[in-house]
Amino acid sequence: MPFPTRPGSLSARLLVWILPIALAAMTAVSAASYLIARRVILEETQKGIEAVTSAAAAQVRSFFEQRHNDLATIAQSPLFRDHYMNVAYGLDVEAEVYRREIARMLVDLERRAGAYPRLSYLDASGREVCRVEDGKVVERPGPYRGEDFFKSLKRAKRGQRVTTPISKVAWQSAPVVGFGTPFIDESGRFRGALVFGVSLRPVYESLGRIHLGVTGRSYLSVRQTGALRHEPRGGGETLTSEVPIAGTPWSVVTAVNRRDFLSRLTWVSTATLILLFLTAAALVAAISRQVRALLAPLQRLAAASHAYAGGDLEARVDLAGPGEVAELAESFNIMADRLKARTEDLMQRVRELTALQxxxxxxxxxxxxxxxxxxxxxxxxxxxxxxxxxxxxxxxxxxxxxxxxxxxxxxxxxxxxxxxxxxxxxxxxxxxxxxxxxxxxxxxxxxxxxxxxxxxxxxxxxxxxxxxxxxxxxxxxxxxxxxxxxxxxxxxxxxxxxxxxxxxxxxxxxxEVTESEARYRTAVENSPHAVVGLDQHYRITLWNRRAESLFGYPPTEAYGRTLAVALGDDVYERLKRTVETEGALRQAAAAVTTRDGRRLDLSVSWTGQSAGPGAAREWFVVMQDETEQRKLQAQLVQAEKMTAVGTLIAGVAHELNNPLGVVTMFAELMVRRPAPPADKEDLKRLHASAMRCADIVQGLLLFSRRGGGVRCRLSLNRVVQATLELFEYRLVRFEGIKLEVELDPA
The missing domain is CATH 3.30.450.40 (GAF domain)
Known part of the structure; x- marks a missing residue:
């Protein structure tokens, strides 16, 4: 850039004062900006790492708390106590029933939670009573292999939960941690334990999705005993944050190399230096040009005035010349700019309003x-x-x-x-x-x-x-x-x-609203329960497929009618009065008859909703068919009654057997003694009746006996005869049935 040759010229004077001051100020601002930005970036990065680690730790803590809650909830089931008490009393059949119920409960838990690849129920000796692996019951699980963990469970107190270290196992690809709790009866005796094998796949997948910078990662680690966080320091130190997971021996650790966040700042500092030199060069050029422009002729102002008067709104005067000439040119330009700006502003507002409309x-x-x-x-x-x-x-x-x-x-x-x-x-x-x-x-x-x-x-x-x-x-x-x-x-x-x-x-x-409405309608239409919508006058406005198949009415026949078409007038009026009084209905039992005459046992939930203030109230009814479920419950109750009757019969037979033995023995002795013929016949009848009672008692004991069957050769004739002896009296005396028995003599 050429400079004026005279040392005392205006350009030289301006450059001597302006350039050193501008360069010094720009250098100081650039250096201060770099240092401040570096400090702020490191501090904000550390805060971000801590926030990410805390959020990740909260998710992991929620995962482990849910596992503890599942373990505590399942361990409180009375099925376990019923099982080991039946085992203690030698009631193997009842114990087997409870074992199967426990296995079914564990399978249901695994399917709902999806986080338990293995669930085990152990007896007091450490043998697995039942095991659920990958949602299936293992029929013969065998002995439990975690001897050390089982010993720690035996030492634990009632309600205490024991956790194993994180480990790799052959039956699961992801690391597994064991959760266990002991079963201790009222006398303080150890009766067994419940062990959950928890897969950490969800935890590692959740932590694996966390990325900070290029090298930043989060992982699960055994809790350290020192400081939990490191402030940014010089060198290549890694920024880390460790947050302990409450109730566990582990922590979530996030580590990232601070160079990931300072690399761009280094580039910015280099670009700032280059820009500093470019700005200095541009400053020299601008000042030199401005000095030369001060010598522009005054005729430019007059020419611009004539052009503006002729209608050229773009005519302007360069701010050239010293003193009053520059002020006059500036005043002219301000006046012209204001007039043009007002004109263009009106036109622009019209265009913008039209475009925005x-x-x-x-x-x-x-x-x-x-x-x-x-x-x-x-x-x-x-x-x-x-x-x-x-x-x-x-x-x-x-x-x-x-x-x-x-x-x-x-x-x-x-x-x-x-x-x-x-x-x-x-x-x-x-x-x-x-x-x-x-x-x-x-x-x-x-x-x-x-x-x-x-x-x-x-x-x-x-x-x-x-x-x-x-x-x-x-x-x-x-x-x-x-x-x-x-x-x-x-x-x-x-x-x-x-x-x-x-x-x-x-x-x-x-x-999104349209898609949400479509999902809602799909969910309602495919619901396994009957879903019915009612308007403020209790008229049907929604009737899904399950309601149609359950009650036999297509939507065209159901729309506009009340629920009495499905529930009957009496049931409908009873439920309606309850809803009007209490505002809602939760799982009310209702027995109804369908269009084709089938009887249904329903569980009805009836709630109301309003679209907004002043809007009419609408109703939403969900009806669940519990007919088959209640039949199964009745069958289960009947089976329990039969079991109780069998137990009662066994007790009565045991009590009768001892006095009956005495009667039989004395009757046999009296028969052998000499007596008159009439008395002799009565004694024989007494002895026969006592023997018959003994056979009946033996049959009842045999019928109510519990235990595993044994395969052996058996005479069918003896089975038939024993059955007839047990039922012959009732069949002949009360049912009036005449028995004719022909058995194969072979």
Whole structure:
């Protein structure tokens, strides 16, 4: 850059004072900005790591608490006490029934939770009474292999939960941790234990999805006893955060190399130094040019005045010349700018209002959106770029007014910009504020090849934000103007971007509501229970497929009628009075008869809802068919009664057997003694009746005897005879049945 040759010239005086001060100030600001930014980045990074670790620890703690709750809930089931008490009393059949119920309960838990690859119920000797593995019951589980863990369970107190270390096992691909609790009876005697094998796959998958920077990861570790957090320090130290998981010996640890967050700051410092030298050079050039401009002739002011009077609103005077000439030129320019600004402001407001009025309909189609922006904001060209978050890129979508440079939409769609790069549009996405580039050729953030291809010297860019994230960027320019895009257009550009984002957000919300309504209708239609909707007058407005199959009425016949069509008048009026009195109904029992005469036992839940203040109240009824369930319950009760009767018969037979033996013995002795014939016949009848009673008692004992069967050869004739002896008296005396028995003598 040439400098004036005279040492006392105005240019030399300005450069001597301005340049050293400007360079010193810029250097100090740059150094302070770097140090402050470095400190803030490290502190905020440490806070972010701690927040991420705390959130991850809360999730892991919730996982382990749920496992503890499951263990405590299942251990409180009375089935376990009933089982080991029946085993202690030698009631093997009853114990087997309870064992199967326990296995069924454990299978149901595994299917609901999905986190227990192995569930075991151990007796006092450490043998597995039942084992559920991968949702299936293992018929012969064998001895439990965790001897050390079983010993710790035997030493535990009632209600205490014991945990094993994390380990790898052959029967599960993911690491497993064991949760166990002992069963101790009222006398303090150890009766067995319940052991849950918990898969840590969900925990490791949850921690594996946490990424900070390039090297940052979270993992599960045995709890350390020292400091839990390290503040940022110099060198290549790793930033870490450790949060203990309450109730467990483990902690969640997050570690990340701080260079992941300082690498870009190093690049920024280098770019700042380069920009410092470029700014100094530009400052020298600007000051030299300004000094020479002070000598411009005064005729420019007169020429501009005549041009403005002739209707040229673009006529302006350069602020050249010393003293009063510069002030006069500035006053002229201010006056001209104000007049033009008011005129253009009125025109611009008309265009913006027209464009914004069409925005909600046009913004959903990218071409119409761009056209509205170009025409409404007074630009000549425009380009729209969509944000692809999956690829981390800006992708060209379409253009308007690009025909003059031969740029097609296909070529524009091939333009891709890295969101993490230094391109000007990437800065717009990250900054989320509109900006104006006065000269794209001098801005290092602009791609020079793309600037040359589009012949765009100055342009404005604004982000379109929807749902809290940037979804697109619009770029607008007016090449024929020749100068930079006026900064006064920034508010209009920002208003357009905001309206576009709001319209897209409204469209997204409408789509979500529509999708949610479709999911709701699908869930209601495919529900295993009958779902019925009622209006404020208790008329049916919703009738799903299960209701149709349960009651036999298609929706066309059910709509507009009351629930009396399905429940009957008496049941309907009873339930309706309860709902009107209490406001809702929860699992009320109702016996109804369907259209085809079938009797159903229903569980009815009836609740109300209102669409908003002042809106009519509507009703929602869910009816569950419990007919088969209640039949099974009745059969189970009958089976329990028969078991109780068998136990009672066994006790009575045992009590009768002893006195009956005495009667039989004395009857046999009396028969052998000499006596008159009449007395002799009575004694024989007495002895026969006593023997018959003894046979009946033996038959009852045999019938009620519990234990495993033994395979052996058996005479069918003896089985038939024993059965007849047990039932002959009732069949002949009370049923009037005459028995004729013909047995195979072989």
């Amino acid at each position: 069409r925005m909600n309909d046009a913004v959903l189609r990218q071409l119409a959106c761009l056209e509205a922006a170009v025409q409404g904001l007074g630009f000549e060209r425009g380009a729209l770029f969509w944000v692809d978050e999956g690829l981390g890129e800006l992708v060209g979508a379409c253009g308007r007014g690009m025909e003059r440079v031969g740029l097609t939409d296909e070529e524009l769609r091939g333009k891709r910009i890295d969101l993490a790069g230094d391109d000007i549009l990437a800065h717009v996405v990250r900054g989320r504020v509109p900006l104006v580039v006065p000269d794209a050729r001098l801005d290092p953030r602009c791609d020079p090849r793309w600037v040359e291809r589009t012949d765009c010297r100055s342009f404005g860019a604004a982000p379109i934000v929807s749902g809290g994230r940037v979804i697109a960027v619009v770029c607008l320019s007016s090449p024929s103007v020749g100068g930079p895009v006026p900064a006064a257009k920034l508010p209009g550009l920002g208003l357009f971007a905001g309206a576009a984002g709001l319209a897209l957000e409204n469209a997204r919300l409408l789509g």
